[in-house]
Amino acid sequence: MSARDNILNRLRIGARTAFAHPNATTAREAEWAAKQPPIGDPARRFLAEIGKVGTSYLRVPDWTAVPDAVTSWVREYGISSVMTGTTPALEPLREHLRAQGVDTRILAETAETQREEIFNTDCGITTARGAIADTGSLLLIPSAQEPRLLSLAMPVHIALLERANLFPTLADYLANNEFRNQPPTNLVLVSGASRTADIELTLTVGVHGPKVLLVALIG
Amino acid sequence: MTSADPIRYPDKPETVYFFGTCLVDNFYAQAGLAAVELIEREGVRVIFPQGQTCCGQPPFNSGYRDEARRVARAQMALFPRPFPVVVPSGSCGAMFRVHYAELFGGPDTAVSEQAQAREFAARVFEWSEFMHHVLRVRWEDRGPPVRVSYHPSCHLQRELGVRRAPLALLEQLSGVTLCPVEDAEECCGFGGTFAVKQEPISAAMVDDKARKIVAGGAEVLVACDAGCLMNIGGALARQGPAPRVLPLAQFIKERVHEA
Amino acid sequence: MKPDAGRFKVDAARATLNATLRQNLNHTLGLIRARRDAAFEALTAPEELQEIGQAIKQESLARLPELLERLEDRLTARGIQVHWAETADEANAIVLEIARRRGVQLVVKGKTMVSEETELNRFLQRHGIEVLEADLGEYIVQLAQQPPSHIVAPAIHMNRREIADLFHEKLGEPYTVDIEAMTAMARRVLREKFKTAGMGVTGVNFAIAETGTLCLVENEGNGRMCTTAPPVHVAMMGLEKVVANLSDLPTLNRLLTRSATGQAISTYFNWISSPRRRGEKDGPEEVHVVILDNGRSSVYSDGELRDTLACLRCGACLNICPVYARIGGHAYRAVYMGPIGKILTPQLAGLETAGHLTGASTLCGACAEVCPVKIPIPDLLLRLRQEGSQPTAAGRALFGPGAGSQRKPAEAMLWKGWQVLHDRPAYYRAATALARAAAALLPRRAASLSPWGRRRELPVPARASLHALLRNRPGA
Numbered sequence: 001m002s003a004r005d006n007i008l009n010r011l012r013i014g015a016r017t018a019f020a021h022p023n024a025t026t027a028r029e030a031e032w033a034a035k036q037p038p039i040g041d042p043a044r045r046f047l048a049e050i051g052k053v054g055t056s057y058l059r060v061p062d063w064t065a066v067p068d069a070v071t072s073w074v075r076e077y078g079i080s081s082v083m084t085g086t087t088p089a090l091e092p093l094r095e096h097l098r099a100q101g102v103d104t105r106i107l108a109e110t111a112e113t114q115r116e117e118i119f120n121t122d123c124g125i126t127t128a129r130g131a132i133a134d135t136g137s138l139l140l141i142p143s144a145q146e147p148r149l150l151s152l153a154m155p156v157h158i159a160l161l162e163r164a165n166l167f168p169t170l171a172d173y174l175a176n177n178e179f180r181n182q183p184p185t186n187l188v189l190v191s192g193a194s195r196t197a198d199i200e201l202t203l204t205v206g207v208h209g210p211k212v213l214l215v216a217l218i219g
Numbered sequence: 220m221t222s223a224d225p226i227r228y229p230d231k232p233e234t235v236y237f238f239g240t241c242l243v244d245n246f247y248a249q250a251g252l253a254a255v256e257l258i259e260r261e262g263v264r265v266i267f268p269q270g271q272t273c274c275g276q277p278p279f280n281s282g283y284r285d286e287a288r289r290v291a292r293a294q295m296a297l298f299p300r301p302f303p304v305v306v307p308s309g310s311c312g313a314m315f316r317v318h319y320a321e322l323f324g325g326p327d328t329a330v331s332e333q334a335q336a337r338e339f340a341a342r343v344f345e346w347s348e349f350m351h352h353v354l355r356v357r358w359e360d361r362g363p364p365v366r367v368s369y370h371p372s373c374h375l376q377r378e379l380g381v382r383r384a385p386l387a388l389l390e391q392l393s394g395v396t397l398c399p400v401e402d403a404e405e406c407c408g409f410g411g412t413f414a415v416k417q418e419p420i421s422a423a424m425v426d427d428k429a430r431k432i433v434a435g436g437a438e439v440l441v442a443c444d445a446g447c448l449m450n451i452g453g454a455l456a457r458q459g460p461a462p463r464v465l466p467l468a469q470f471i472k473e474r475v476h477e478a
Numbered sequence: 479m480k481p482d483a484g485r486f487k488v489d490a491a492r493a494t495l496n497a498t499l500r501q502n503l504n505h506t507l508g509l510i511r512a513r514r515d516a517a518f519e520a521l522t523a524p525e526e527l528q529e530i531g532q533a534i535k536q537e538s539l540a541r542l543p544e545l546l547e548r549l550e551d552r553l554t555a556r557g558i559q560v561h562w563a564e565t566a567d568e569a570n571a572i573v574l575e576i577a578r579r580r581g582v583q584l585v586v587k588g589k590t591m592v593s594e595e596t597e598l599n600r601f602l603q604r605h606g607i608e609v610l611e612a613d614l615g616e617y618i619v620q621l622a623q624q625p626p627s628h629i630v631a632p633a634i635h636m637n638r639r640e641i642a643d644l645f646h647e648k649l650g651e652p653y654t655v656d657i658e659a660m661t662a663m664a665r666r667v668l669r670e671k672f673k674t675a676g677m678g679v680t681g682v683n684f685a686i687a688e689t690g691t692l693c694l695v696e697n698e699g700n701g702r703m704c705t706t707a708p709p710v711h712v713a714m715m716g717l718e719k720v721v722a723n724l725s726d727l728p729t730l731n732r733l734l735t736r737s738a739t740g741q742a743i744s745t746y747f748n749w750i751s752s753p754r755r756r757g758e759k760d761g762p763e764e765v766h767v768v769i770l771d772n773g774r775s776s777v778y779s780d781g782e783l784r785d786t787l788a789c790l791r792c793g794a795c796l797n798i799c800p801v802y803a804r805i806g807g808h809a810y811r812a813v814y815m816g817p818i819g820k821i822l823t824p825q826l827a828g829l830e831t832a833g834h835l836t837g838a839s840t841l842c843g844a845c846a847e848v849c850p851v852k853i854p855i856p857d858l859l860l861r862l863r864q865e866g867s868q869p870t871a872a873g874r875a876l877f878g879p880g881a882g883s884q885r886k887p888a889e890a891m892l893w894k895g896w897q898v899l900h901d902r903p904a905y906y907r908a909a910t911a912l913a914r915a916a917a918a919l920l921p922r923r924a925a926s927l928s929p930w931g932r933r934r935e936l937p938v939p940a941r942a943s944l945h946a947l948l949r950n951r952p953g954a
């Protein structure tokens with residue numbers, strides 16, 4: 001017999017001594033959540049939460065205002081090179097940045113072929129699928145157009161988030177069944193710049209991921 | 220382990236049993252007497268069965284359940300009538316109230332004995348808890364002003380869930396100023412046989428505890444468990460000038476006693 | 479590294495006298511406890527949340543075999559390869575086999591306690607594969623050639639000066655005690671490794687059976703790097719990490735990060751449901767999951783001890799434990815230390831080897847109070863002490879509560895004698911009277927010869943017992 005069968009057999013024998021637990025936790029969770037302080041306006045809550053961990057943001061009325069916002073950050077943080085995916089919606093942004101003389105790269109091949117370029121760019125720019133207001137978390141679903149490293153390998157990460165895609169809580173996002181029906185290769189909730197407290201419990205920002213996280217809230 | 224349900228306290232009874240505990244019996248007999256007299260002062264009759272010895276916790280905590288069970292059985296037999304059983308210890312109280320059900324809950328115990336253990340457990344109260352919640356005592360402080368720290372013993376606070384009662388009793392004493400202690404809820408390092416078997420760890424714990432108590436500035440340290448007091452008192456005595464250490468009942472008795 | 483009763487006594491005693499260690503732990507544990515408490519106090523009805531967490535884990539455990547099969551089914555359907563390992567050796571062999579097939583020379587690792595359990599690093603290195611820990615704390619203890627001393631914060635026992643010395647010596651970097659500068663050094667070193675590593679190894683915090691999703695909780699980004707940059711990702715998980723539903727995640731994660739670091743959520747909450755798909759430009763081409771038993775199924779078979787498997791590995795019980803705070807993690811000589819280690823290690827390694835750890839507790843109960851899934855650690859310690867006091871029977875299992883015994887005949891005799899004295903009132907009264915009299919005669923100085931009296935005064939026996947004081951009462 002295989003290890004698999006041995007293990008499962010032992011567990012099945014063990015499971016007979018199990019006491020049945022009613023599958024009632026979902027209702028209890030909802031009840032508990034209802035007791036918590038109200039989240040209020042999701043956008044305001046989201047911005048308050050990301051502020052607590054030092055994430056900066058800009059609010060812009062619509063996509064046409066995004067290039068200027070990004071350009072202002074490029075100046076502020078002394079960014080000399082940026083990288084985006086192949087997302088068509090970001091073409092105006094790329095054009096704008098190039099026109100401003102910013103070294104604007106595209107992750108168009110693969111991480112393997114573009115490795116050195118990826119690890120030697122100042123700033124990655126991605127869209128966000130949405131965000132979770134109560135924990136201040138960006139909901140990133142990397143894709144063929146926007147690979148994972150864009151939000152991970154560069155010292156600065158700029159995330160473009162539409163206000164309409166804010167969910168009050170993680171439970172609210174999961175309840176829409178999008179993930180359940182079609183789990184993506186990777187989903188990552190990002191709640192700030194990369195950090196550690198492994199030396200004397202002292203918070204230090206910028207370990208293996210970005211040192212700076214910037215959010216443009218659109219709408 | 221923590222009793223999830225809030226305890227339902229009975230009305231004031233006419234008669235109670237008193238279980239003195241082996242430590243109080245042998246080291247803090249005066250405190251035991253004080254606890255009894257303070258109950259009697261409220262017009263309640265106290266029965267002290269002379270056959271009592273120990274709740275059985277030492278062997279139980281060491282894994283020797285058969286030995287614990289035999290002693291426990293002998294103890295329960297001494298408290299047959301439905302009177303509350305008052306215990307001047309959070310630890311022994313928890314042994315009765317929380318662990319007798321386990322001790323007599325296994326497949327090798329008779330159903331009747333399981334029921335007996337449950338019935339017994341339900342009428343066990345730690346002394347401060349009983350004074351505060353059942354007798355609802357009101358005291359007049361006759362002593363001089365004094366600074367006091369209270370050590371919340373582990374089983375009292377976590378297994379019996381008694382956190383307020385001892386403080387509520389102390390707060391009634393107008394001359395008493397309570398001194399907070401850093402990390403007050405942390406264990407003193409007694410732990411029964413732990414104090415001897417793991418002496419270096421136990422001593423490190425109680426040294427810290429003693430230091431923090433001294434830093435709190437109290438003149439008197441009170442607690443509801445003789446084990447902790449022996450431990451903390453023993454360490455304080457080695458550290459130099461130290462607060463007086465005594466069981467809560469004895470401290471209160473001294474303060475409210477009519478001269 | 480193997481637990482050992484004799485060495486535990488020595489190591490623990492030595493640790494209590496190590497002023498630097500005590501200072502380091504006081505500082506860090508104090509901070510971490512305060513953060514955890516603040517995070518729970520910010521919630522309404524935090525205890526209720528703990529109860530829900532407990533219910534979720536118990537429900538998942540009750541359905542464990544079914545959920546594991548479902549998990550395997552979902553993962554496989556999306557191209558993640560599932561391996562089962564009965565023992566630590568089997569798990570290591572599986573990882574090695576994958577590494578060999580892919581020609582891997584360098585492995586980067588995210589934090590995984592399961593790989594500590596199997597001692598994967600040593601094993602791979604013996605087979606010529608370089609292994610580098612990427613979590614900063616793990617990286618520090620790896621450089622120091624030490625095991626982690628805490629399940630969440632591996633280098634919690636070291637202060638910045640000790641780490642500065644280490645970095646200076648091992649990395650040849652200019653000496654600095656600046657934490658940011660030291661973090662930057664580690665970042666530089668590890669960055670290069672991420673680019674070239676052939677395999678990333680990580681743990682799993684939650685494996686969702688419903689969707690076949692592996693969830694990793696971390697702050698640094700090392701876990702994301704390990705699951706993104708190398709062409710192969712191997713996730714190692716204890717079989718108890720599976721949970722039934724996607725909808726269980728918000729509660730479990732709320733509890734985990736608040737208990738571990740006091741955060742409402744970690745910086746990265748990374749969900750993996752498949753290898754790189756066609757057209758995707760990064761992410762591993764192969765994802766493997768190694769599901770490890772290593773004694774867990776035996777723990778599982780006991781209805782009471784099974785609660786041990788609900789553990790989220792948050793470390794809150796270590797942080798609050800007065801014993802852990804005095805001796806640190808290394809004295810346990812076990813992968814899992816502190817309160818959870820005291821119940822888990824003896825069950826995985828057997829009572830004969832590790833049963834002594836169950837005695838290193840005052841049963842104060844602080845751990846059970848903070849445990850996010852309400853594991854009744856003191857009750858399980860009592861249960862294991864009871865198991866350990868039984869004589870070894872023939873034909874007992876290799877792992878689990880029945881494995882071996884720590885019974886000492888002399889101790890057993892002592893408790894028998896204790897019982898005889900205490901279930902006969904006349905014996906008890908005579909013996910205690912004798913003992914009190916003897917103690918009164920004892921010179922005070924003799925007290926310091928007993929373990930009790932080494933650093934404590936002996937209590938003074940009562941002149942008259944309470945029995946005597948109350949002899950003339952009613953009911954006497």
Ligand code: SF4
Binds near residue numbers: 792817845
């Ligand atoms: S036993 Fe509880 S408190 Fe300890 S690590 Fe596990 S989940 Fe956390």
